[in-house]
Amino acid sequence: MSKIEDIVDSLENKISKVLHKQEVLRQTNAKLSEELVKYQQEVIRHQEELSTWIDKYESLKVANAMLGSDDNKRDTKLKINTLIREIDHCIAQLSE
Numbered sequence: 001m002s003k004i005e006d007i008v009d010s011l012e013n014k015i016s017k018v019l020h021k022q023e024v025l026r027q028t029n030a031k032l033s034e035e036l037v038k039y040q041q042e043v044i045r046h047q048e049e050l051s052t053w054i055d056k057y058e059s060l061k062v063a064n065a066m067l068g069s070d071d072n073k074r075d076t077k078l079k080i081n082t083l084i085r086e087i088d089h090c091i092a093q094l095s096e
């Protein structure tokens with residue numbers, strides 16, 4: 001009979017250890033999930049910031065070209081032509 005009790009005690013100990021490990025892993029998983037959300041938000045913030053800086057850079061390139069810089073004249077001409085086409089399209093829509 002004591003053999004059965006020893007086996008049951010051993011199983012209880014093993015189950016207890018497994019449940020403890022499961023709880024530790026659950027807590028670790030929750031912590032890692034929170035960190036993941038935090039880092040995802042940080043990545044989104046950095047992407048938005050990068051987009052803002054790219055827009056500022058493009059505006060600066062256009063401004064430099066308009067001031068006489070030869071580096072970005074072609075890009076500036078294309079940008080101006082695009083703006084003129086958009087304005088013409090808006091005028092055409094208003095006159096309909």
